[in-house]
Amino acid sequence: MPEPVKLDILAIAAHPDDVEITCGGTLIKMAKMGRSVGVLDLTAGEMGTLGDRTDRAEEATAAAEVMGLAYRTNLGFPDSAVLVSQKNRLAIAEVIRATQPEMVLLPHWEQRHPDHRICSELGYDACFLAGLKKLDLPGEPFRPRKIAYVSYFRNDRHTFLVDISDYFEQKCEAVRAYHSQFGNPVTAKHIFQPGLDIFDLMKTRGGQLGQLVGVQYAEGFSLKELMLVDDPQHLPVRSI
Ligand SMILES: [Zn+2]
8 A cells, every 4th residue: 555645535436447537537627726636446447358457557557647646545355346344444444544535536326337336335434434433443533524426427417517628638648548448449349338439428428517517528426415505696607
């Protein structure tokens, strides 16, 4: 595990390349704003049809550099067999204590891949447990203030959208770092049903969300709690 650093934002995902595809633009934007941004991948993605554990690890490191991450680590849980267990909750809670992120990004709970759905649940549980003073776990008790759920293309209701227009190309570059997955345009089409090119998918989805709020590209997020507004008159996005 790399030396822990104090983070502003920690994105937790099941497989290397999940964060790049779903919220890479937002992570790049936050890093450019001077925030300390980290990623925790739960598995090495070894069950993917293309590439192996070593390829994916090297590609994740290269993508981290493109995104300007301050921290990235991998817990090595078995791919496609991520389970809700106290052992797994505590492994994630230990990273949360070590990096103390104010905000945690988790996969949205509506998912096609079971690892993504379980990562969402494990991540929430770990945020809660990390704050328990009597928990037998290394590090100081710490609980993130905010959890936002990242859209994985499955859900179409979002609490807020982030404008990533200026960072869309860089997001594509981070995804392109996964040569084993997306380097060959023929085999890459087998990863996302129904035979979609990942870059076309990100462009279509990002563009569609962007259009809803008057920008070129956006990424979608959900909250489980309500948002509190101080000044309703200056809410962004035109109504008419
Ligand atoms: Zn995944």
